[in-house]
Amino acid sequence: MINGLIESTKQVSLLDPFLLDEFFMDEFHHCNRLCHVKGIIRKGNGLELAGVQLQHISQVTAQAMTRDLGFLASSLVRHGASLNEVSGLEPFLMNISKISQEIPRDNLYSYTVRNPTGKRRRSFTGLDEELLFIELLTISIEEILKLLCLLPGREMFDPESQECAEALHSCAGRLEVLTPSIVTVKRKISPEVFSYKLRPYFEPLQVGGRSWVGQSAAQMPLLLIDWAVWGADCSDTDYRSYFEHNIEYSPAIIRDYQRQQGLTESYISLTEKALKGMSPYRAEAVATALLEILTVLAKFRYPHIKVAEENFSVRVRNTQGSGGYDMEILNLLAEYTQHNRARIKTALRNSCRQLINH
Numbered sequence: 001m002i003n004g005l006i007e008s009t010k011q012v013s014l015l016d017p018f019l020l021d022e023f024f025m026d027e028f029h030h031c032n033r034l035c036h037v038k039g040i041i042r043k044g045n046g047l048e049l050a051g052v053q054l055q056h057i058s059q060v061t062a063q064a065m066t067r068d069l070g071f072l073a074s075s076l077v078r079h080g081a082s083l084n085e086v087s088g089l090e091p092f093l094m095n096i097s098k099i100s101q102e103i104p105r106d107n108l109y110s111y112t113v114r115n116p117t118g119k120r121r122r123s124f125t126g127l128d129e130e131l132l133f134i135e136l137l138t139i140s141i142e143e144i145l146k147l148l149c150l151l152p153g154r155e156m157f158d159p160e161s162q163e164c165a166e167a168l169h170s171c172a173g174r175l176e177v178l179t180p181s182i183v184t185v186k187r188k189i190s191p192e193v194f195s196y197k198l199r200p201y202f203e204p205l206q207v208g209g210r211s212w213v214g215q216s217a218a219q220m221p222l223l224l225i226d227w228a229v230w231g232a233d234c235s236d237t238d239y240r241s242y243f244e245h246n247i248e249y250s251p252a253i254i255r256d257y258q259r260q261q262g263l264t265e266s267y268i269s270l271t272e273k274a275l276k277g278m279s280p281y282r283a284e285a286v287a288t289a290l291l292e293i294l295t296v297l298a299k300f301r302y303p304h305i306k307v308a309e310e311n312f313s314v315r316v317r318n319t320q321g322s323g324g325y326d327m328e329i330l331n332l333l334a335e336y337t338q339h340n341r342a343r344i345k346t347a348l349r350n351s352c353r354q355l356i357n358h
């Protein structure tokens, strides 16, 4: 299932449905740098969206169209123009959303894994920092998608299985990609460049009478890892609404995967129970691998919080991340990561005592 998503993102990245490759290589950056919004409007109107026949458009083409129109639309909004300046843009985004099976605007996937590589790379500014930012997010998403192919699903998850323990151990290894990415951001993308030059392009868009937030790393498929490991039975309403919100912005395959899993109990809860059972030693390998995943996540989340704090500190007060969140959600996720590490550590310690006492 997730393999299908990996394959389709590659296909989308190869497409140039509106023949905009050349425009995105140079003129687009020039327009954005000079706030020359008329140049973007002219290009958008030249696409004659109202005349495009939709019946033969495939899902991947619709996703590539959404990506490219998203770059134009976000630039319009960034320079204070309305989407209505490009004739037919809003209805077109709504119509192709039915084909793409996704929200009627671009998302994190459009900006990263569905973005062409090399010279064809789409970016708002062309700045080295933005290209690096796209690259780091892309590498992380690619690793997480590969990891999801390994992650035991609900049917396969067995706290006493050595095979599950090995799969979870490999997942922890792949998740390690996140920490060097955020360390590189800290070293190479100053809060001023990110907050003043890049962040303004990730504003919400009004489409079909609703506001849709911009590309946010909160839309990463990491959502599903937390969900499986500890989130599925977490009753915190802030966490649950954060999860639901970002799942809605995810590709259909991610949404279907989550629905089909139908998880009601998290892997931590299932493993904790097994560690309290008759043969606790059998669940130790899975418990240790889950602990490894949470440790890797904690190693990413704390430096990430630092980067976000440094960015918020150079912005005007009460601004939000592009996904519409402030520091609270990042702190909440870090706290749950730590809380669940402590849970599984305690359960492991108690199971060892139980073994010694026998």
Ligand code: HEM
Pocket (backbone or CB within 6 Å): 136, 137, 140, 178, 181, 182, 185, 189, 194, 216, 217, 218, 219, 220, 222, 301, 304, 307, 308, 311, 320, 321, 322, 323, 324, 325, 326, 327, 329, 330, 333, 334
């Ligand atoms: C200057 C760079 C960055 C800033 C200022 C930043 C800030 C934020 C903010 C404010 C959020 C909350 C959601 C929102 O409103 O968008 C968020 C979420 C998130 N960001 Fe970043 N971020 C940055 C770079 C990165 C990078 C490079 C990665 C990974 C490679 C990343 C991964 C995540 C993840 C996974 C989330 C979801 C929350 C979590 O799982 O802890 N971010 N980020």
